Amino acid sequence: MSKDLVTVIKSVNYSEADKILTVFGKYSGKFTLFAKSIRKINSKNRGNMQTLSTSEVSFYEGKGMPLLTESQLIRSVETENLQVKNVRRVLFMLNKFLQEYDPYPKLFDILQVVISKNLDTRSVNKLRIKFLSEMGFLSDFTTCMYCGSDKNLEYIDKKHFALVCKNCYSKGNSIPLGEDPYGSATLTEIIDKYVKRVVEEI
Numbered sequence: 001m002s003k004d005l006v007t008v009i010k011s012v013n014y015s016e017a018d019k020i021l022t023v024f025g026k027y028s029g030k031f032t033l034f035a036k037s038i039r040k041i042n043s044k045n046r047g048n049m050q051t052l053s054t055s056e057v058s059f060y061e062g063k064g065m066p067l068l069t070e071s072q073l074i075r076s077v078e079t080e081n082l083q084v085k086n087v088r089r090v091l092f093m094l095n096k097f098l099q100e101y102d103p104y105p106k107l108f109d110i111l112q113v114v115i116s117k118n119l120d121t122r123s124v125n126k127l128r129i130k131f132l133s134e135m136g137f138l139s140d141f142t143t144c145m146y147c148g149s150d151k152n153l154e155y156i157d158k159k160h161f162a163l164v165c166k167n168c169y170s171k172g173n174s175i176p177l178g179e180d181p182y183g184s185a186t187l188t189e190i191i192d193k194y195v196k197r198v199v200e201e202i
Contacts, residue, residue: 002061004028005074007054007111009094013039021049021068022095023057026108030098033057034065048073052087052115078118086119089192093128096199097135107134122183128191129182137198146171153181161194 009030010022019035038045048055048071058070077087090111098104110130114123132138138161143150145162155164155174163181164174177184 001058001069002028002066003056003058005054005108006033006057007108007115008049008051009091009098011049011051019049020065024094024098024108024111025103026105027103029101029103030094031101032065033059033068035068038068045071050076051091052077052119054112054115075112075115077115082118083121086121086124089124089128089195090114090119093131093195097131104134107131120183121188122180125182125187125191128195132195132198138194144168154178156181156187156190158190161190 004025004027006023006025006028008021009024012020014020014034017037017039019038021033021035022030023033024030035045035049037043038049040046045068049057049068053076054074055071056074057068057072059066059068061067094111107127107130110127114127117123129138129141133141141163143163144153144165144167145157145160146164146168149165149167152166153163154166154177155169156162156177157164157172157174159173163177164172169176175186177186181187
């Protein structure tokens, strides 16, 4: 019997009462679980294994797909005030970029912070940038591309996809992000386009 702390990132109905779940495990990375009879009303795992729910799970690894046996809910998103676009952004990245059984404990922990904040735009953008950086698709995104300062990062160079501080914005073709760079609609749109471009290239 194996155990892990997992977040559900994909759920597909199988047969009349079963599901095939794709989960992101803190120690196992991305893998699939067969959840037998989980769609039945009296299933003890039914409410614990919803999309973007995090649970401690036990599963049996035999010849076929690992079989979910037990689960204990740790954290889930609140449907009230939840932005569907941000849910799609996070799930798209997790499903497209993560490789099976390749663990990323640091990214898993960051994902838990994002879920605890109910996938607000600021935390989602931070997650996506950290994710791209950890995967090797993005250089340092915490300092100004010109002077290296980590203060007043209120502009972005769209060509180089890099932050620029207010003291250096005139050196290139930068556009303003406002007082909250990670929460800006401009940065969100730029990341959307960059992620799409990376997916097309890999």
